[in-house]
Amino acid sequence: MRLVQFCDTKSVRSPRVGVELGNGGDVVDLTACDQSVPADMVGFLRGGASMLEIAKKAVESGQYVLQRETVQLRAPVTNPDKVLCIGNNYKDHCAEQGVPVPTEPVVFSKFSSTIVGPGDDIIYPDVSDALDWEVELVIVIGKEGKNIKESDAMDYVIGYTVGHDVSARDWQLKKNGGQWLLGKTMDSFCPIGPAIVTKDELSDPHKLGLRCRVNGQTMQNSNTDQLVFKTEALVSHLSRFVTLHPGDIILTGTPPGVGVFRKPNPIYLKRGDVVECEIDGIGTITNKVV
Secondary structure: OEEEEEEEOOOOOOOEEEEEOOOOOOEEEHHHHOOOOOOOHHHHHHOOHHHHHHHHHHHHHOOOEEOHHHEEEEOOOOOOOOEEEEEOOEHHHHHHHOOOOOOOOEEEEEOHHHEEOOOOOEOOOOOOOOEEOOEEEEEEEOOOEOOOOHHHHHHHEEEEEEEEOOEEHHHHHHOHHHOOHHHHOOOOOEEEEEEEEEHHHOOOOOOOEEEEEEOOEEEEEEEHHHEOOOHHHHHHHHHOOOOEOOOOEEEOOOOOOOHHHOOOOOOOOOOOOEEEEEEOOOEEEEEEEO
């Protein structure tokens, strides 16, 4: 299934949870089907198998369908407990930088306030002049877990979405004492979407093409088979340190082609640029820099 959060443009109702009938398709309104369905994705995921069964039956009924032109997608998760991120996790991205492939995951975080939807604007912060792009596969946690074995890790994953780890390279690499946080966690620095594609819909999440385009020009073009640490390893590793909760998201790293390492000179985003991040089998998010 393709789980989404959406607003109905023909009503004043607040965002709620639905199922997208194919990439770019109509949306099944789950709260219209069953009033027990929470209005937000984190609440829905906390409901576990019973909520997924309601979603499945709603889709099979052929009812409660909203035409796509009446729907605006929001970020599929808007209030996660944690936004976890992995650095230097693509072999080809390490080669691009001339750095060794890590022997253990490089972990950092963003605040949940960075999250915006698949078509929302990216706000160019006045404090930076080095804004960069990063397309990423995002793991979405489906149930609570701590000290998870790699062999059990996929039991805790509901699915995947597309992420854009917007980065202010000046604050990430040259300021703030070398800490990445400020360069990664400014407002609107984490567009995600368009949907959470449940793991059963992807034959292999580690063999997906992913790419980033800026104003129509392809800047990143790789495959998740280049990941150093894959889903099972990341979920297990992170759960050694923190309890993972339903709705937590893990941005798994970016492939080569980012602006900061462009030769002979870096290339950075500017106001008016349009960034598309796309992953095969999941979809595309398109965000304008303003």
